[in-house]
Amino acid sequence: MTPEQNPFTPAVAAAMRAELPAVAERTVAAIVVTVPSYAEAFRGDMGRAIENAVQLALGGFLQLATTTGGGDASRPIGPALEGAYALGRGEAKNGRSMDALLAAYRVGARVAWRHMSETAVAAGMPAASLARFAELVFAYIDALSASSVAGHADHLATSGRERRRHLERLAELLLTGSPAFDLAAAAERADWTPPRTLTAVLLPEARALGALAQLDARTLQAGADLPGAEPSTERAVLLVPDAEGFARAGLLKALTGREAVVGPPRPWQDARSSYSRALRALQLGLRPEDDAPVDTEQRLAELVLRADGEALADLRAQVLAPLDGLGPGPREKLVETLRSWLLHHGRREKIAADLFVHPQTVRYRMGQLRELFGQRLDDPRTMLELTIALGTAEP
Structure with a gap:
């Protein structure tokens, strides 16, 4: 499009620029109605700030559209692009997805197009040029949307990495037994x-x-x-x-x-x-x-x-010393019988069932043990030491 073909004459541009505050106000009102999740955010000071942002975006569009040749819709001007990027980061920071913001862009584009096109036609823009106008509006909105999406993704990536670092630091402090004050502060930093x-x-x-x-x-x-x-x-x-x-x-x-x-x-x-x-x-x-x-x-x-393996081995050797003179086979059977005797509190039938032997065999083996240990099997301290020594299998 040559300068002569540019439909944005000075008169059209001036008329549209004069309408920017009104168009921004109507755009915000339409977004509040159509995107309910923004209703609260658009009230008070925040609402005025967002109206200013909408005016900035619309002003950026006019500057783009009225440049020689109608502008390049794929390259929005810097301030508007930066503002859109910041909006995307803000959504991510507040824990929201991009759904509401993209819906707001779509509503804003539709409302802005309707009111700005009416103003442009009233100011002398040929009806045949409206198609080009619409193309610029929606290409511009697409570019702003893409910038917001990028801001949203960048914040998530950055904050995700930062939070992972804080969580790892918190785990480290917990494992090293840091003071309660430091742990509470680390949990707060990690949002945990x-x-x-x-x-x-x-x-x-x-x-x-x-x-x-x-x-x-x-x-x-x-x-x-x-x-x-x-x-x-x-x-x-x-x-x-x-x-x-x-x-x-x-x-x-x-x-x-x-x-x-x-x-x-x-x-x-x-x-x-x-x-x-x-x-x-x-x-x-x-x-x-x-x-x-x-x-x-x-x-x-x-x-x-198992807390002190050497002490347990020494205790086992000490309390089982009366069996040292026996061969491996007889010794193993008596140790097995003694362990079951302790476990079942001397009940012969249960010991026999546990060892799969006849009760008379249990009686015979216990007779051997009493001969070897003597009165120590009636001593509470010896009973405790035997229980501990035989509490685990001998290595």
């Missing part, structure tokens, strides 16, 4: 609502992503360089919110087949305690039964007994 409790879960890093998909969305994750863990373990730790009581069964089910070790639930600011328990179970070699995770709440006795 503290639960009542946290339960630590240790599992291979390769299994962590699949587990996260089935757990509470507030679950925190920490990866490499876990405090107290061997650098080569390649384990991740998850801190799962409110997994106590009945919810623990759901957590254990979700972790089936994932080689997980599950700590006890602890008040969220004491999550390090849960992590320490799970890590200790892993270091002591507690293994899952079938595909079930290691539930430390069900393995407390083993944890206690």
Whole structure:
């Protein structure tokens, strides 16, 4: 389009520019009615600010349209483009999708086109030029929409990365036992609502992503360089919110087949305690039964007994010293009988059923044990030491 063909004569441009405040007001009013989610935002000072933004966009369009040759609709001027980008970022910051803003653009384009075209025709624009006018209006709106979409996506990407960093930092502070004040501040920075409790879960890093998909969305994750863990373990730790009581069964089910070790639930600011328990179970070699995770709440006795392996071995050797003169076979049978005797409180029939032997065999073996141990089998302290020594299988 040459300058001579340009339908935006000075008279048309002046008439349209004079109408900008009225058109902006009508555009905002139409958006409020058509896009109800904006009704509250458009009231008061915010409404006036948005009217000014609409005027800026319309003014940008007029500047574009009245340039030589009618302008290039694919290149909106800078201020309007920047304003659209900022609107998109604002929507993302407020937690909204782009649906409402794009709907507002469509409504705004329709209302602005109707009123501005009426003004343009009244000011002398030939009717034949309206098609070109419409093309410029809607191409301009498309470009502004694309700029808002870009702003929305950029904010989500930036804020998502930033929040992930804050969540990782919070997990690190929890695992290292930082003071309550620091934990509360870190939770606020991460926009993370503290639960009542946290339960630590240790599992291979390769299994962590699949587990996260089935757990509470507030679950925190920490990866490499876990405090107290061997650098080569390649384990991740998850801190799962409110997994106590009945919810623990759901957590254990979700972790089936994932080689997980599950700590006890602890008040969220004491999550390090849960992590320490799970890590200790892993270091002591507690293994899952079938595909079930290691539930430390069900393995407390083993944890206690294995806490000092050397002390347990010494205790076992000390209290079982009366059996040292026996051969491996007889010794094993008497140790087995003594363990069952302790477990079943001396009830011969239950011991026999447990060992798959005749009750008379139990009587005979217990006679041997009493000969070897003497009165020590009636001593409460010896009974305690035997119970501890025989609480786990001899390595």
